[in-house]
Amino acid sequence: MKALLRLLSRTKLYWGLLLICLVGALTSPHTSSGNNIFLSYGNLTDVLRQVSITGLVATGMTMVILLGGIDLSVGSVMGFSTVICAMLLTKPGWTTAAVIGVPAATLVSGVAVALAARFIFAGLARGRDVSAGRRREIALSSWRSTGLPGLLGLVVAIAVAWWTGNQVATKFGVLGVLLVAPCLALMLGAINGVLIVTGRLQPFIVTLAMMVSALGIARLTAGQDNAVVPVYTGTNATESFELLRSMLWGVLPVPSVFFLAAIVLFGAILRFTTFGRYAYAIGGNIEAAKLSGIKVAQVQLTAYLLSGLLAGIAGVLFVAQYRQGKPDAGAGLELDAIAAVVIGGTSLMGGRGGLAGTFVGVLIFGLLSDILQLQNIDSNVQLLMKGLIIVCTVLVQEQNLGQLIARWRFSRSPEASADPKTAESCRLPSAAKAQFAREDFDEAS
Structure with a gap:
């Protein structure tokens, strides 16, 4: 169960x-044919x-x-x-949208390809975050981890600029x-x-x-x-x-x-x-x-x-x-x-x-x-x-719905009116209940 x-x-x-x-x-309503x-x-x-x-x-x-x-x-x-x-x-033509959009697509495409290539050729970056006190470690050569991805990104950026630029006029x-x-x-x-x-x-x-x-x-x-x-x-x-x-x-x-x-x-x-x-x-x-x-x-x-x-x-x-x-x-x-x-x-x-x-x-x-x-x-x-x-x-x-219902039911029960302290504890969050329990334990000690 x-x-x-x-x-x-x-x-x-x-x-x-x-x-x-x-x-x-x-x-739902139905159509004339009953569907x-x-x-x-x-x-x-x-x-x-x-x-x-x-x-x-x-x-x-x-x-x-x-x-x-x-x-x-x-x-x-x-x-x-x-x-x-x-x-x-x-x-058509170099409207405001084209002036903003073509360079943006060129930049984003080039950077995205460069980062993807760096991930592929350099492998996963290992080590802690710089803010945690340790820099990343990359085992491969600087050319394969930086130069080649940058070159691929530049090629893609030029291709995107050429392709999107040709569409501006038409x-x-x-x-x-x-x-x-x-x-x-x-x-x-x-x-x-x-x-x-x-x-x-x-x-x-x-x-x-x-x-x-x-x-x-x-x-x-x-x-x-x-x-x-x-x-x-x-x-x-x-x-x-x-x-x-x-x-x-x-x-x-x-x-x-x-x-x-x-x-x-x-x-x-x-x-x-x-x-x-x-x-x-x-x-x-x-x-x-x-x-x-x-x-x-x-x-x-x-x-x-x-x-x-x-x-x-x-x-x-x-x-x-x-x-x-x-x-x-x-x-x-x-x-x-x-x-x-x-x-x-x-x-x-x-x-x-x-x-x-x-x-x-x-x-x-x-x-x-x-x-x-x-x-x-x-x-x-x-x-x-x-x-x-x-x-x-x-x-x-x-x-939280079950907790709300439980509180409502307890507030209407005879026990709640007979013991105000117990009723008050039912309305408190769990952290406050734990704090009061510790205080009661200290007093008893």
Whole structure:
């Protein structure tokens, strides 16, 4: 019996998803032919398409929160990416988007290849973090560890500059915007990471400043007269961009493929790689992680880089789905992403959670919105219900609901009124109870 209860406790998130699906199936309206609208394949794929953008952002947010951080800038970064993507698709020549985007893609591509080559040729860096008192040790020669990776990075940077530069005169295609927009978002994420790591600033303050700054940059890039940059495939944009909103082999929406690929890839990274183990260790106890030789600064910087990168990809998918670029396209998206991550069981204190829970949390959020819309419930009531569900879900995930019920039941019992000291101890947290127990022991001694 205890084993069954433990199993139910570990899988309560999945039972919650099943319960929402059951409620949706039972309350869904039916078509004239008697088919259940909620369970129809078209409706389920539409839900998966709609949650893909939030899911990509939530994937990056999960890695940041696991480290005990937060990223409030992802919504504005995504909005900036939509503007860059829409302008590159529809405006030929050296516009503001091209002037910003081409050098950014060149720099990021070259540096990324150089770092990847250094990792391959030089092997894993060994030793403690510099801040812990010991420098890294690399066994291979300086040419293979520095010169060759730098040369490869330079070659790739020149190739990217030539390729993206040739697209400026004739508008960008699908591959072009999938390269440039995420690279720009990655650079904004890099600024977040550098300020947090080197400036030793709180992630909340840094990412809040970036949220405001990215929105301003997006509006300046779009121009004062362009609150929306429309994208019409086949007229002012290439017809091939329609690929990003189509169905892959008639089975899955292409945006959901990006989302599922991100969940699988980064889930495997967190589960099977050193980076993942370091992320959990840092979120659990950052001081202990530093003393054990973990390169805390590198892991934190990488997490914010990936968060920005995924927000940039989400921006391109937003343009494909809604056919427009808007500076405020991601307004409130950071809150939806954080809610999905927390519903999925990732602790805001860091060190606990994972992308499997985030995936379920994103689906719960999407299915709940779909159920409320099918019932034609007022949008304001939907917001209220979502807020209540978030609070209740977090209470269950943090295992605080049972404690609240136990306190309420005890406060109504005769024992509570007969012994005020016992009732007071039930309302105290465990740390305070331990302190009072030690004081009672000292008095008795």
